[in-house]
Amino acid sequence: MNIEFRTENEKTIVDMEGRLDTNTSPGFQKDLEAYYNQEGFNLTLDFDKLDFVSSAGLRVLLLIQKKGKALNGNMVIKNVKPEIQEVFNMTGFSEILTIE
Amino acid sequence: MLKVVPKLVYSTLIKKGNKKIAKFDELTKNAPQVNKQLMLDLVKRNASTEFGQQYNFEQIDSLEAYKAKVPFSTYDDYAPFIERMIKGETGLITNDPIVHYALTSGSVDNPKRIPVSEQTVKTYREYATHYSFAVISQAMANKWKKGRGLNLMEVKFETLPNGLFAGSISGRGVYSIKDMLFLMFTSPKEVVFPEHIMDSKYAHLRFALTDRSLSYIVSAFMTAVSDLMKYLELNWELLVDDIEKGTINPEIKIPDDVRAQLQVYIKPDPKRAAELRREFEKGFTDPIIPRIWPEFTFVHAIGSGGFSVYTDKMRHYLGDIPIYFSVYAASESIMAICHEMESQEFVLIPDSAFYEFIPMDREDDSEETLTMDQLETGKDYEIILTNTSGFYRYRIKDVVRVVGWYQNCPKIQFVYRLNQMVSIAGEKTTEECISWAVKEFAKEAGCQLVDYSVYADTMVSPGRYIIFMETEERLAKEKYRDYRDIIEKKLSIANPSIGKKVKSGILSPSEITFVQEETYALYRDLMIHRGISGNQLKPVRVIDTLIKENFFFALVDKEQ
Structure with a gap:
């Protein structure tokens, strides 16, 4: 999976490409740690080029969401493909995450 | 910290425990009488409660009278009382002081609040x-x-x-x-x-x-x-x-x-x-x-x-x-305890709750119950509780097996929960059957299990079992048919009724489905996120709600 960071109106945008799965989610978590450990973090994950999210990937998203609660942070996910949206809907993540 | 401090604390606890063991040994010599007396004491103590008056506790002076006057109950029978108790009313179901409400792990949307007395x-x-x-x-x-x-x-x-x-x-x-x-x-x-x-x-x-x-x-x-x-x-x-x-x-x-x-x-x-x-x-x-x-x-x-x-x-x-292996317990009561290391047999505690039993092999619909002295080794029974916190003849929905005796007290093992038993065409498959079949599957397939569940698929006709499994390592995709055959064979040994019903076309052949790595860990993370205490998280053995169904089907490993 490729990820690229950019800043837009004080928001950190993360462009994600490929698959967020067992192999890639530990690296993804590590790369994002510096961002979601900051008080009041403001992250947008752009899923436009992301094809797949596995259980391991969902665990990382849940972790960041929990961090958001603890640190007054915010994570928004946008441009979600229908197949990933369906996984979010079926697992209950669409009620937990902020999806645009 | 000085090592002597914890040692002193443990010595005090163990001293109390040794006395408890001695007392337990006395109680278990006369377990049926001790247990019956506990019920009579509870009824007498709680005769003036609203529940006691409703069921004429003051007229109960024998087991027969208790069975005749008090019907079986479930949580719903107590829910209106509990609502009032939470607002501050007392003397509704028990005169003993309630000191806590146990939140049960059973339901995410509407957890039960079980009253817990000081006793x-x-x-x-x-x-x-x-x-x-x-x-x-x-x-x-x-x-x-x-x-x-x-x-x-x-x-x-x-x-x-x-x-x-x-x-x-x-x-x-x-x-x-x-x-x-x-x-x-x-x-x-x-x-x-x-x-x-x-x-x-x-x-x-x-x-x-x-x-x-x-x-x-x-x-x-x-x-x-x-x-x-x-x-x-x-x-x-x-x-x-x-x-x-x-x-x-x-x-x-x-x-x-x-x-x-x-x-x-x-x-x-x-x-x-x-x-x-x-x-x-x-x-x-x-x-x-x-x-x-x-x-x-x-x-x-x-x-x-x-x-x-x-x-x-x-x-x-x-x-x-x-x-x-600790205890056999629920929010409603501690019911049995291990009396030796490594033993997975639990001795019923005769002074903790009053127990009645319904034999699982009974063919009629009779609700006549047995007491502990009437139980037979090797048989399975639904256990009915009268606890020390205001629940009477309460159907906890657990089935236990009598595996032996400790003096005059039954030793039991939990076998399955009645509402966790899967039955598509009357074959009654228990958690125990599924557990055995899945473990045998892992042995034969040479894989390490992470976790597993069963789903009764009635969307196909005839219905079938789907075993959901997470393994440590991904299994070979080309061997899928072999794996399906293994699980079918093991399920049919665990519950011969499945094999017979598949052969006669009453059930479709069982399926096996592998979920993605970390799926069960994710489910636990989600439950904790939704407020369930980590202390209470039990494995998902039966996929029996739409929430679980959606969750596990969404995370099937489609590449396996």
């Missing part, structure tokens, strides 16, 4: 703490050096309108020994009584690893112990670095004020860190626990029946260190 808390304390430590002490003798333990039962309570706490019953047990807690256990109060979400696995291990003399781990369920060890396997480098430097890694999720408080207890310990690193670098193939904690003597957790897959995993970390 019930006392019984829990006397058996789950005093009695059990005395049994362990007698079994382990001088091997148990009585250092501190690692307690994974966290206390997270909400306050109700009547001022009482609601939370897990195991948490209430820990709360009841709160003054001794920090002499007995390694984790500080900020970890045991968490006020905010934090990385509790890290926090427990951060303190336990620094104590070379750790004696044991205690948890409500084996699931939490197994998860903790998996976390250790994945994160030992981070933990050891922190122990060496006397830090808490900034990436660990702990609220700032708690972090600052925990930091007060921490000092750099390069010597211990070097010792731990040496052992972790050798890998986890050989049992790790005796290598990092040389005085470690036992694990104390519910780990039989549906939890056995986690117990099997723990053996890998423990080597030949024994397990004390």
